[in-house]
Amino acid sequence: MTSSSSGLTFKLHPLVIVNISDHHTRVRSQSQPPVANGGDATSSSSSSNSLAPRVFGCVIGVQRGRTVEIFNSFELLYDSSSHSLDRSFLEKKQELYKKVFPNFYILGWYSTGADAEDSDMQIHKALMDINESPVYVLLNTVINHAQKDLPVTIFESEMHVIDGIPQLRFVRSSYTIETVEAERISVDHVAHLKPSDGGSAATQLAAHLTGIHSAIKMLNSRIRVLHHYLNAMQKGEIPCENSLLRQVSSLLRRLPAIESEKFQDDFLMEYNDTLLISYLAMFTDCSSTMNDVVDKINIAYERHTRRGGRTTAFI
Amino acid sequence: MDPYSFSSSAAMAQQTWELENNIVTMETPQSSESDAIFYYDESAQTKFQQDKPWQNDPHYFKRVKISALALLKMVVHARSGGTIEVMGLMQGKTDGDAIIVMDAFALPVEGTETRVNAQADAYEYMVEYSQTNKQAGRLENVVGWYHSHPGYGCWLSGIDVSTQMLNQQYQEPFLAVVIDPTRTVSAGKVEIGAFRTYPEGYKPSDEPVSEYQTIPLNKIEDFGVHCKQYYSLDVTYFKSSLDCHLLDLLWNKYWVNTLSSSPLLGNGDYVAGQISDLAEKLEQAEGQLSHSRFGPLITPTQRKKEEESQLAKITRDSAKITVEQVHGLMSQVIKDILFNSVRPSHKSQPESSGPEPMVQS
Numbered sequence: 001m002t003s004s005s006s007g008l009t010f011k012l013h014p015l016v017i018v019n020i021s022d023h024h025t026r027v028r029s030q031s032q033p034p035v036a037n038g039g040d041a042t043s044s045s046s047s048s049n050s051l052a053p054r055v056f057g058c059v060i061g062v063q064r065g066r067t068v069e070i071f072n073s074f075e076l077l078y079d080s081s082s083h084s085l086d087r088s089f090l091e092k093k094q095e096l097y098k099k100v101f102p103n104f105y106i107l108g109w110y111s112t113g114a115d116a117e118d119s120d121m122q123i124h125k126a127l128m129d130i131n132e133s134p135v136y137v138l139l140n141t142v143i144n145h146a147q148k149d150l151p152v153t154i155f156e157s158e159m160h161v162i163d164g165i166p167q168l169r170f171v172r173s174s175y176t177i178e179t180v181e182a183e184r185i186s187v188d189h190v191a192h193l194k195p196s197d198g199g200s201a202a203t204q205l206a207a208h209l210t211g212i213h214s215a216i217k218m219l220n221s222r223i224r225v226l227h228h229y230l231n232a233m234q235k236g237e238i239p240c241e242n243s244l245l246r247q248v249s250s251l252l253r254r255l256p257a258i259e260s261e262k263f264q265d266d267f268l269m270e271y272n273d274t275l276l277i278s279y280l281a282m283f284t285d286c287s288s289t290m291n292d293v294v295d296k297i298n299i300a301y302e303r304h305t306r307r308g309g310r311t312t313a314f315i
Numbered sequence: 316m317d318p319y320s321f322s323s324s325a326a327m328a329q330q331t332w333e334l335e336n337n338i339v340t341m342e343t344p345q346s347s348e349s350d351a352i353f354y355y356d357e358s359a360q361t362k363f364q365q366d367k368p369w370q371n372d373p374h375y376f377k378r379v380k381i382s383a384l385a386l387l388k389m390v391v392h393a394r395s396g397g398t399i400e401v402m403g404l405m406q407g408k409t410d411g412d413a414i415i416v417m418d419a420f421a422l423p424v425e426g427t428e429t430r431v432n433a434q435a436d437a438y439e440y441m442v443e444y445s446q447t448n449k450q451a452g453r454l455e456n457v458v459g460w461y462h463s464h465p466g467y468g469c470w471l472s473g474i475d476v477s478t479q480m481l482n483q484q485y486q487e488p489f490l491a492v493v494i495d496p497t498r499t500v501s502a503g504k505v506e507i508g509a510f511r512t513y514p515e516g517y518k519p520s521d522e523p524v525s526e527y528q529t530i531p532l533n534k535i536e537d538f539g540v541h542c543k544q545y546y547s548l549d550v551t552y553f554k555s556s557l558d559c560h561l562l563d564l565l566w567n568k569y570w571v572n573t574l575s576s577s578p579l580l581g582n583g584d585y586v587a588g589q590i591s592d593l594a595e596k597l598e599q600a601e602g603q604l605s606h607s608r609f610g611p612l613i614t615p616t617q618r619k620k621e622e623e624s625q626l627a628k629i630t631r632d633s634a635k636i637t638v639e640q641v642h643g644l645m646s647q648v649i650k651d652i653l654f655n656s657v658r659p660s661h662k663s664q665p666e667s668s669g670p671e672p673m674v675q676s
Contacts, residue, residue: 014569015387017561022384022418025555027452029353055452075451089447096444099423143560150564177568181500181581182394183387184572189505190383190552191562208503208642212649215570219653257654267651270579274644277590281633284597288626291604 010135010154011069011178014187016059016110017152019073020139023055024112054078056085056111056123059137060097060104068135069178070107084126085109108135114142116155116170124157125168133157136170352415352553355454360408369488373517376548378413379490379509383554385419390505392421393463394496402462404441405492406448406455414490417455420444459490466497466585468528469508476541479512490548501582501639512545529632531592532599574650579643589636593629600625
């Protein structure tokens with residue numbers, strides 16, 4: 001499979017990935033009732049993985065110019081005898097989704113498996129009347145712990161001339177993961193099972209900083225890989241690759257990220273705003289404490305209200 | 316120099332942190348047995364429906380388990396509504412005293428202020444959606460509804476309470492979930508609450524301690540009147556083994572978003588609203604305090620305690636807002652140090668980025 005040359009950039013939201021995974025897990029566990037005693041659960045799971053039925057569905061999202069952003073997905077019915085997706089079902093579902101998400105269009109379809117198969121091309125062609133160049137999102141559901149990359153591939157179709165006959169072929173495309181802040185927080189929440197209650201300020205701070213810390217660690221590790229690679233190139237262990245050197249150089253030239261006067265002003269203003277808020281909070285805290293102290297003093301030193309032993313009633 | 320050793324030390328750091336904070340993972344995700352939760356046992360469910368153990372005990376259901384998918388869908392939908400309330404339904408099943416939410420879907424309903432009611436075409440939508448879902452392999456029934464309270468916390472308003480009481484009469488077992496997407500983004504953690512109402516006239520035997528949350532002044536009456544009519548359930552989350560694996564791998568691409576997120580930018584309006592609300596509450600509290608100054612005999616000690624706790628509440632709220640702001644600012648400063656302080660040699664001013672005089676760049 002050659003890589004795509006259509007020039008479209010793909011953005012995938014994590015919701016789609018979780019959707020597809022959930023669909024697959026559901027179908028798999030429904031076709032395989034759970035073992036009552038956990039005796040040979042592991043062996044049954046490994047065999048079920050190879051027999052797990054493929055699931056199919058539709059992906060929806062927005063296409064703006066050259067950017068294709070895939071937001072959501074839903075399940076579809078697959079007719080294995082005719083190797084096609086149930087069209088009326090698709091249209092019904094599409095109507096329902098249009099009511100709630102009026103901006104989203106059908107961008108393509110998804111399935112599970114290790115690699116794209118030839119029968120998939122039929123399904124792909126069938127969708128071409130809805131969207132002239134649909135995308136095909138493939139999720140590999142076999143859990144391979146050695147794998148470091150997401151087992152999600154996005155395929156596009158391109159017309160290639162093979163043996164003089166123009167045919168449609170699947171080509172891989174690269175994609176980035178795109179997210180909104182709320183999505184990121186909930187994915188984080190489920191992924192790392194952070195403490196859901198407020199906790200003390202210390203635990204909240206620790207949680208926040210740990211998140212940033214792990215992210216910076218990743219950045220650091222990636223930079224080290226590059227550094228190592230460049231060192232090896234300098235020593236001559238690896239042949240010089242000019243395109244890579246150019247990319248690294250352009251990356252370095254992008255730092256510092258912003259250095260204008262306006263940015264400094266805005267940044268300082270934001271900083272001052274936060275300082276002001278913490279000052280106000282401190283103030284409120286102090287006045288509340290003072291209020292308590294004054295109340296207590298008032299109770300302890302009531303002089304003008306003494307009526308023979310009544311003061312003791314207040315303490 | 317192995318670059319992958321860094322990710323393992325990060326994992327170790329996380330585990331130490333988890334141990335220190337007594338975090339108990341609710342389910343062991345590695346075993347395929349936990350995937351058993353995805354299996355829908357039709358016969359067991361219908362039997363449970365017929366038994367109706369909840370009729371005798373209004374406090375029967377105590378826990379809620381929400382799947383990763385349902386949570387993600389609900390939060391994204393709630394956030395997409397902006398400042399308008401949105402609502403949707405949840406599908407799932409029951410398991411003893413726990414309600415399990417497997418999936419959620421949105422309803423095309425417009426909400427205004429504190430009135431979110433499903434109209435006739437929403438019912439039609441619901442029926443059609445459930446039918447198509449059953450065909451596509453999702454066999455669960457509707458087990459609850461969710462809606463959002465953007466910016467004013469997770470609790471049930473008067474309308475919500477009456478809707479839920481109606482639901483609990485005719486559509487048992489049913490659950491109400493409230494999500495606050497604005498506070499989620501501001502605080503960096505998911506604000507969600509699950510509730511069930513008591514039947515009319517039932518007095519709960521003990522006062523359940525609920526987590527404190529700040530309610531804006533204009534809603535506080537609605538909250539106070541009805542807060543005794545429902546109780547909240549414990550919320551836990553679960554995910555399948557495949558979800559676990561995918562989410563772990565997702566982190567490889569996700570860390571960029573974590574680093575580049577700017578919580579201060581998106582939530583300026585909300586924070587300003589919170590501060591002004593706090594100012595109003597402070598004025599109210601001040602008004603009450605000045606009365607008690609001159610009449611220490613007249614006002615019994617109980618009333619004094621209330622004012623003190625009112626002021627203490629305000630202090631706690633202001634501390635919370637400040638903490639969130641400081642967190643946001645910390646991210647900004649870290650990003651600034653990482654990406655901006657590259658050229659220490661030609662600094663025109665003595666400090667490289669101004670606001671961090673203590674930090675070496």
